[in-house]
Amino acid sequence: MKQTAKGGGALVACSGGGQVTVRCAQAHGRSDREMARHVFLTGPPGIGKTTLIHKTIDVLKSSGVPVDGFYTEEVRKDRRRIGFDVVTVSGKRGPLSRTSNDSGALNYRCEYRVGQYAVDLPSFECLVLPLFRKVNDRNDTEKKVYVIDEIGKMELFSEPFIQCVRQVLDGSGATILGTIPIPKGKPLGLVEEIRNRKDVKIFNITKDNRNNVVEEIVTSVQDCRELKGN
Numbered sequence: 001m002k003q004t005a006k007g008g009g010a011l012v013a014c015s016g017g018g019q020v021t022v023r024c025a026q027a028h029g030r031s032d033r034e035m036a037r038h039v040f041l042t043g044p045p046g047i048g049k050t051t052l053i054h055k056t057i058d059v060l061k062s063s064g065v066p067v068d069g070f071y072t073e074e075v076r077k078d079r080r081r082i083g084f085d086v087v088t089v090s091g092k093r094g095p096l097s098r099t100s101n102d103s104g105a106l107n108y109r110c111e112y113r114v115g116q117y118a119v120d121l122p123s124f125e126c127l128v129l130p131l132f133r134k135v136n137d138r139n140d141t142e143k144k145v146y147v148i149d150e151i152g153k154m155e156l157f158s159e160p161f162i163q164c165v166r167q168v169l170d171g172s173g174a175t176i177l178g179t180i181p182i183p184k185g186k187p188l189g190l191v192e193e194i195r196n197r198k199d200v201k202i203f204n205i206t207k208d209n210r211n212n213v214v215e216e217i218v219t220s221v222q223d224c225r226e227l228k229g230n
Helices: 049-062 121-132 159-170 189-196 214-228
Strands: 010-013 019-022 038-043 067-077 080-088 091-101 117-118 144-149 174-181 200-204
Touching: 038 049, 038 091, 038 189, 038 214, 049 067, 049 144, 049 174, 049 214, 067 121, 080 121, 091 121, 121 159, 159 174, 159 189, 174 189, 174 214, 189 200, 200 214
Parallel strands: 038 174, 038 200, 067 144, 144 174
Antiparallel strands: 010 019, 067 080, 080 091, 091 117
16 A cells, blocks of 8 residues: 655555655756666676566556566576576566576577576577567557566577667667676677666666665656656
């Protein structure tokens, strides 16, 4: 149940307990920094970006915001990480990658690898690409929040995925809530494009801020949705 908070916001429940105040964007007096249309989180592996994505999704859904998209999730066997799955917001799941010892038949036909992981590109594209067709659905009366967690080396083997992300970034059908890796090694083209866009707000997630940044992320996404609707 929503409750009114001081300052005109709404208190909504967040998974794991607690409440977050969701504030409506103001129509006037925005700074250039507040004119973002998309929100991305970045930070080192294991810092908690996906956890923050989950918390933000919970708050947005609790406040009635339509959310779609996908996130990645570790797959473990005997306490050892053997790969990653891609999971849609609606709950569908498929393999994204597996270690060489656990990839089975994939190991023999895989053209795409990141370190020890063999990437199952057909599985990824089969699950993710259809989601993009819904982004600009003309029957939708509200602007969606589209989750893309993450845009990294494995996902960027897919050229159709790259084109779909660019279309959403440039379009007006949805606000992206996504994650990108920190710069390391050879630059990733699409990641650098996103990092340098003036209409993207990026949160650098650290151990110091990861426990108290959810409210600011939610507010930024709400601001982006209102701007998209203008």
